[in-house]
Amino acid sequence: MYKVVRTFTFQEGVTLEQEVLKGVADVELRECNQDEDQVIKNCQDADAIIIGYDPITKRVLDSLPNLKLVAFKTIGFNFADVDYAREKGVAVSHISKYCTQEVADYAVGTMLSLNRRIQQFNNSVHIDKQWQYDLFPEMRRFGSQTVGLLGFGNIPRLITQRLKPFGPRVIAYDPYVSPQTAAELGAELVSMEEVLSTADIVSIHLPLNDDTVKIMNKKHLDMLKGNTIFINSARGSLVDEEAVIDALDSGKIRYYAADVVEAEFPDITNHPFASRDDVILTPHIAWFSQESVRDGRIEAAQNVLHFLNGEYDKAQIVNGVKTSR
CATH class of the missing domain: 3.40.50.720 (NAD(P)-binding Rossmann-like Domain)
Known part of the structure; x- marks a missing residue:
């Protein structure tokens, strides 16, 4: 044997x-x-x-x-x-x-939570002892926005399915998927540049390989329309973490939701993401x-x-x- x-x-x-x-x-x-x-x-x-x-x-x-x-x-x-x-x-x-179901749930749950600023309002009440509804005047109806998906494999397809009842436009970039296939599943296939420049919410679902390491670098983050919610539940090394911090500081990214960081087992006490209110950080639990x-x-x-x-x-x-x- x-x-x-x-x-x-x-x-x-x-x-x-x-x-x-x-x-x-x-x-x-x-x-x-x-x-x-x-x-x-x-x-x-x-x-x-x-x-x-x-x-x-x-x-x-x-x-x-x-x-x-x-x-x-x-x-x-x-x-x-x-x-x-x-x-x-x-x-x-x-x-x-x-774990495709779980990661899709994580991504959509994060989109909904950040769109409604649930954690931020909760912190305002519990920590700041405020009872104020208009802390975030920029809030918009979820269904009026555009969700962009980088990659259109199993997980992004489940995300698209889950988003249908809420009504946002869904656009996706994936060089290995045909526009017809994407359309049949409820998404419009576009270029990577159009996803980044158009979407209010971007969720990345690319594999990590030599071509995609730090693909979300300064060049690509600068393409974001601004005030963007960016979600990474794939691999931490898909993004340049220093460039993400710069994008947060400049307003290109409003919130960065990261279930993963570059190191699989980071020293979280010293990680720059851990001290920021505009970063939602979870310990690689999207799959669990x-x-x-x-x-x-x-x-x-x-x-x-x-x-x-x-x-x-x-x-x-x-x-x-x-x-x-």
Whole structure:
């Protein structure tokens, strides 16, 4: 039988993974704490590893002689050197379905909350002891505004669906989606520049790769129409954080809602976002629910199962390796 190691812990062990891989692989939990040395030590005999945020570097890949598959239990897979894994003949997979409902809910909930200034009014009452309705005279009806989506994959499509009853115009940028497909789902496909210059609310849902690292830099943030609500529930490194601060100070961004920052585990006591009233900061929770935790574990284990059974097209492989060596 194959050996599969899961490198992170949840509220319980690996019973779900063992159920999915029964008769095909022996599954063990060996926590690695996002440490290269621990990954190398704990995964020596692994044919496949199920990981979250452990660094799968060139050194790690060179040190694991049996490794055939790195299976991320995340949508993002930027913690692995996927190009070198391809050279080594090691497949890398990710999951794409497990938390789409939750992230869409987070994005729309954030839009509604910031549009109505709910947190800000709550702070005014509880902290400032004010009872004043007109603190934000610029407030507008949600349905009269334009929501812009950067990316139009699974999550932005669910966002568009959720926005329909509220009535805002929805525009989206995605070079891999046809205008007809977007229109059928309720969005107008436009250029990135038009999203940024037109939308009152912008939500980013791009993958993180070499082409998108800090794509929201000064050049692109300067295109915003101004007084914009900007939401990032994707990856922190999609934005240039210094440029975001400048955009907040200049008024290009009215509120920045960040579920992610550049570091996956930041020192929040020293992060410049943590001291600002115009930044809504949450600790990477947009994906989380009891259901999404379970779904993600099952989806990742199913990717391993498909791969080990030679069903490579079902394994959600992202680096083109379709062989178990």
